[in-house]
Amino acid sequence: DAGITQSPRHKVTETGTPVTLRCHQTENHRYMYWYRQDPGHGLRLIHYSYGVKDTDKGEVSDGYSVSRSKTEDFLLTLESATSSQTSVYFCAIKEGYGSPLHFGNGTRLTVT
Amino acid sequence: GIQVEQSPPDLILQEGANSTLRCNFSDSVNNLQWFHQNPWGQLINLFYIPSGTKQNGRLSATTVATERYSLLYISSSQTTDSGVYFCAPETSGSRLTFGEGTQLTVNP
Numbered sequence: 001d002a003g004i005t006q007s008p009r010h011k012v013t014e015t016g017t018p019v020t021l022r023c024h025q026t027e028n029h030r031y032m033y034w035y036r037q038d039p040g041h042g043l044r045l046i047h048y049s050y051g052v053k054d055t056d057k058g059e060v061s062d063g064y065s066v067s068r069s070k071t072e073d074f075l076l077t078l079e080s081a082t083s084s085q086t087s088v089y090f091c092a093i094k095e096g097y098g099s100p101l102h103f104g105n106g107t108r109l110t111v112t
Numbered sequence: 113g114i115q116v117e118q119s120p121p122d123l124i125l126q127e128g129a130n131s132t133l134r135c136n137f138s139d140s141v142n143n144l145q146w147f148h149q150n151p152w153g154q155l156i157n158l159f160y161i162p163s164g165t166k167q168n169g170r171l172s173a174t175t176v177a178t179e180r181y182s183l184l185y186i187s188s189s190q191t192t193d194s195g196v197y198f199c200a201p202e203t204s205g206s207r208l209t210f211g212e213g214t215q216l217t218v219n220p
Binding site for chain 1: 113145147153155156157160162198200205206210211212213
């Protein structure tokens with residue numbers, strides 16, 4: 001299994017509170033991604049990173065920010081959580097261009 | 113952005129049957145990957161296949177990039193094959209866009 005750890009695995013929070021999800025990898029891969037999975041929408045890209053301090057927006061980036069200060073950690077922050085951000089969040093990593101993508105086990109976030 | 117369509121959306125098989133899942137995409141891609149999401153929610157990479165055909169046991173995949181489609185073949189299906197199968201073409205910048213998946217149920 002690819003060395004990817006997501007934390008927390010489950011979280012319940014209230015509308016308006018800030019939330020940070022963490023993805024940690026032990027593979028020294030260059031690329032890291034955050035996806036959300038919702039019924040009827042498959043997996044949608046939120047943000048991704050192609051190196052330390054290098055990030056770019058995905059298709060559903062509004063309301064989310066990311067940071068990557070070290071190769072091994074990619075943080076996803078919801079500045080002010082809303083009920084529409086209730087979802088399962090997956091982190092994924094990729095070694096480089098032209099390599100397979102591997103997923104973490106996901107974080108289930110519920111915003112009440 | 114690129115549009116990805118998977119078919120069929122749902123598929124129910126008896127154990128031992130064969131099946132073909134299809135993935136159509138709207139733009140040129142650098143490569144394409146197939147994933148299986150098991151009933152516990154884990155996403156497993158099945159194939160990295162920019163073009164041509166690859167085989168892994170009872171599964172094989174073919175991508176025809178010039179015609180913008182990929183096929184996943186499952187032979188002699190088993191109950192453990194149940195889950196959702198996703199394709200994800202990769203475009204410039206190493207962005208992968210996922211289809212909505214095919215929900216496969218294999219009955220004993």
